[in-house]
Amino acid sequence: MSETILDPQEIVDFWRDAGPQKWFEKDGAFDETIRQRFGDVYERAALGDLDVWAEEPIGALALVLLFDQFPRNMFRDTPRMYATDARARDIALAALERGDAEHLPEDVNQFLVLPLMHSEALADQDACVAWMERIGTQENQDFARHHREIVASFGRFPHRNAILDRESTAEERRFIADGGFTG
Numbered sequence: 015m016s017e018t019i020l021d022p023q024e025i026v027d028f029w030r031d032a033g034p035q036k037w038f039e040k041d042g043a044f045d046e047t048i049r050q051r052f053g054d055v056y057e058r059a060a061l062g063d064l065d066v067w068a069e070e071p072i073g074a075l076a077l078v079l080l081f082d083q084f085p086r087n088m089f090r091d092t093p094r095m096y097a098t099d100a101r102a103r104d105i106a107l108a109a110l111e112r113g114d115a116e117h118l119p120e121d122v123n124q125f126l127v128l129p130l131m132h133s134e135a136l137a138d139q140d141a142c143v144a145w146m147e148r149i150g151t152q153e154n155q156d157f158a159r160h161h162r163e164i165v166a167s168f169g170r171f172p173h174r175n176a177i178l179d180r181e182s183t184a185e186e187r188r189f190i191a192d193g194g195f196t197g
Contacts, residue, residue, distance in 0.1 A: 022067045022076030025052065029079050030122055037083070045087040053088060056080050060098055071117040074109035075126060078102050082129045093178055102129035103138065115149050124150050131161045134170040164195055173197045 028051070029037070036044050058064055059080045067073030082102035089095040106129040109115070115123040127150065130142035139162035146158040164171060172186035173196045182190075190196065 022064075022073040025055070025076040025079055026072055026122060028052075029083070029125075030119070040090070045090055048084050048087040052080065052084055056084055056088065060101070068105050068108065071109065071114035074105055074114055075118055075122065077105050078109070078126055078129060081105065082132060083125065091177060096132075096174070096178070099129060099132055103133055106130065107141075110145060115145075120149075124154050127154075127158070131158055134165055134174075136162075136165055136169075139165045160195065171195070171197070 032044070055064070059067075059077060064073075064077065064080075067077050081098035085095045085098055089097075106126045109126050115126050118126070124146070127142055127145040130138045130145065133139065133142075139158075143155070143158045143162050146155045150158065161171075168183075168186055168189070170180075172182060172189055172194065174180070175182045175186065
């Protein structure tokens with residue numbers, strides 16, 4: 015059971031402290047830490063109990079982390095890892111349009127853009143590239159372009175097909191077999 019989180023800054027601080035070496039690596043122990051520490055707050059947020067957080071930059075970022083990043087750890091390799099992507103996207107778009115990225119630390123402000131990168135809608139991918147060109151590091155700009163190319167080519171991310179019980183096309187199977195992006 016996770017502890018009660020009442021301050022969105024706690025979520026942002028946890029993520030910042032974890033750092034890039036943990037953010038994008040598969041690590042069972044880190045996944046379990048997130049499940050234990052933030053599982054309950056994730057469920058509360060998914061029910062809408064923390065929607066007020068979205069009204070200010072740190073709160074919006076905390077919700078984006080809860081809805082976009084944490085599920086990829088807590089529910090790895092299950093459909094549930096994508097269940098709150100749309101919520102993350104909506105919060106992120108509102109926060110970006112409001113200018114929140116300029117009011118957040120540069121090491122984490124780009125997480126506001128990642129729900130767009132995780133979207134399988136080409137318009138979101140286009141917006142992601144534009145936002146990363148504006149606030150992102152060169153590495154994140156490159157990742158944004160790469161994700162966009164995949165969605166432009168396939169209309170979705172082929173590596174999600176097995177998890178989401180979607181039939182892969184021959185072209186998608188070749189892409190994965192040839193070392194294409196696997197998430």
